[in-house]
Amino acid sequence: MDVDQALRGWLTTEQYxxxxxxxxxxxxxxxxxxxxxxxxxxxxxxKIANGASPESVVAFTFTEKAGEQIKTRVAxxxxxxxxxxxxxxGMYIGTIHAWCRRVLGDMDARYRQFDVLDEMQFLVYLxxxxxxxxxxxxxxxxxxxxxxxxxxxxxxxxxxRAWHMMNDELLDxxxxxxxxxxxxxxxxxxxxxxxxxxxxxxxxxxxxxxxxLEAKEPGAVQALAPLRHVLVDEYQxxxxxxxxxxxxxxxxxxxxxxxxxxxQAIYGWRGADVTNILEFNRRYPNAAVHKLLTNFRSTSxxxxxxxxxxxxxxxxxRLPQQLHAATNHDxxxxxxLNFPVRPVEAEFVAExxxxxxxTAYEESDGTVRGLTPADFAILMRSTGQPESDGxxxxxxxVRRTSFL
Numbered sequence: 001m002d003v004d005q006a007l008r009g010w011l012t013t014e015q016y017x018x019x020x021x022x023x024x025x026x027x028x029x030x031x032x033x034x035x036x037x038x039x040x041x042x043x044x045x046x047k048i049a050n051g052a053s054p055e056s057v058v059a060f061t062f063t064e065k066a067g068e069q070i071k072t073r074v075a076x077x078x079x080x081x082x083x084x085x086x087x088x089x090g091m092y093i094g095t096i097h098a099w100c101r102r103v104l105g106d107m108d109a110r111y112r113q114f115d116v117l118d119e120m121q122f123l124v125y126l127x128x129x130x131x132x133x134x135x136x137x138x139x140x141x142x143x144x145x146x147x148x149x150x151x152x153x154x155x156x157x158x159x160x161r162a163w164h165m166m167n168d169e170l171l172d173x174x175x176x177x178x179x180x181x182x183x184x185x186x187x188x189x190x191x192x193x194x195x196x197x198x199x200x201x202x203x204x205x206x207x208x209x210x211x212x213l214e215a216k217e218p219g220a221v222q223a224l225a226p227l228r229h230v231l232v233d234e235y236q237x238x239x240x241x242x243x244x245x246x247x248x249x250x251x252x253x254x255x256x257x258x259x260x261x262x263x264q265a266i267y268g269w270r271g272a273d274v275t276n277i278l279e280f281n282r283r284y285p286n287a288a289v290h291k292l293l294t295n296f297r298s299t300s301x302x303x304x305x306x307x308x309x310x311x312x313x314x315x316x317x318r319l320p321q322q323l324h325a326a327t328n329h330d331x332x333x334x335x336x337l338n339f340p341v342r343p344v345e346a347e348f349v350a351e352x353x354x355x356x357x358x359t360a361y362e363e364s365d366g367t368v369r370g371l372t373p374a375d376f377a378i379l380m381r382s383t384g385q386p387e388s389d390g391x392x393x394x395x396x397x398v399r400r401t402s403f404l
Contacts, residue, residue: 003049003081007042010080015039018290020046025250025287027235027280028259033297036259037066037073040231043257044091045077047229054090056228058099058249062237067094070233096242097202100209107212107219110198117201119160125199126156126190133189135159141182163187167203168239170210206241213248224252235260236277243276247283256284293322301334349378 008016015035018028019042026043030036044057059074061067071093075085092099104111117125126135138159139150150158166176166187173191177184194200200208212220230249232238235258238246250256260277281287295303339345358370 003046006080006082007046007077010077011035011038011042012294014290014292014294015042018292019043021288021290023286023288024255025280025284026255026257027277027287027289028257028292029261029277029289030259030292031261031295033295034292035294035296036233036261036292037070038077039292040233040257040259041070041073041077043231044074044229045081045083047255048078048087049081049083052228053226054087055226057091057093057231058227058229059091059093059231060096060099060233060246061094062234064095064098066233096238096245097205100205100245101200103209103212103220103223104200104205106223107217111200114198114200116205117199122163122201123156123160125194125197126159129193129197130156133186133193135186137182138186141180159183159186159190163190164201164203167207168241170207170241170244203241206245210241210244210248213245221252224249227252228254230256232256232258233260235280238276296327299327 004020007019011019012035015038018026018039028036028039030039040059044059047057048054059070061070071088074091074093075088078085078087092102101111101116126133130136135155139152139155142150142155142158144150162176162183165171166173173184173188175184176187191204194204209220213224227249230246230253232246237260246256246258258277258280281289337345337348339348353373353376356371356376357373360368361371361375362368
């Protein structure tokens, strides 16, 4: 089977050109609903169909659910290319955290016995080790804005945030201690005790792998031996330690392919650095940049409104792009409505839904059906302010995305 011809039929022209790009470094700037997962899957299938081994492919996703979705896409793409879809089992497609845990286990078998703490479990760990970690002095070292002693749980949350930030930003406890001795010492004790207690969290496991690769520890180098192709989904959401990891992996690989959209960078609060995607072609001067600008999910009204909003909010820092909708569905409505009182608004919402029930709607595969109650979403937010009748309630808007 002609693999290129098969992929041309499975992907759009934009997606195909990104998937088969010959450059070693490729950025696919993929707007919302533009088929980035399909493109990434096509890239993997193209590599496998042209001789790459499944073990040479590592594809990072932001969540485990996304990883399962991309595995399904890759299996579909392999089938289209006439390749056994079961080969997807030999690849790594999943989160960076899970991959780092695998590498740590390969480096040192004792890490396989460590319990992984999520955010809530980490806080429980701090509570259970409160005296041993000597956390109490932080309450006096970091008083509130009014000069009062900081609360117990507030102190634990601040220590947790500092721990994750230290690891995500690859800071040393000694660096923290230079600015804040009490906090630096607490973080040092915390790392020592977690090691002794056989606990690890997501931020620490990433850091440990980066440190091992930078030190060229034999176990870490061996773990990367089969690696040839690195792929990253939701690239706009990677943080400092994750970007360092991706760079170190690419030093040991042939290609790196990243997919993302600076318009969708919403995780700055957890350390994600949008400059990773904005400056990708500066770090890799020979990189190719492909834009996926066709939105298959929404209509023109939504695509245009979202694009205008992003352009106004991000300004000149935004990467140039102008998405367009693949199709439009009628009827559609995009409006801001005002109501004198909540009961009138609620009545309008109910009547509008009743009017639209049964309206013909064409699915992406061409089948036509009538709208059901499950097709409607009512999005609400709390105003926290007294309404016209004196009560505090919520404001909401009704949307049927496919019809806007």
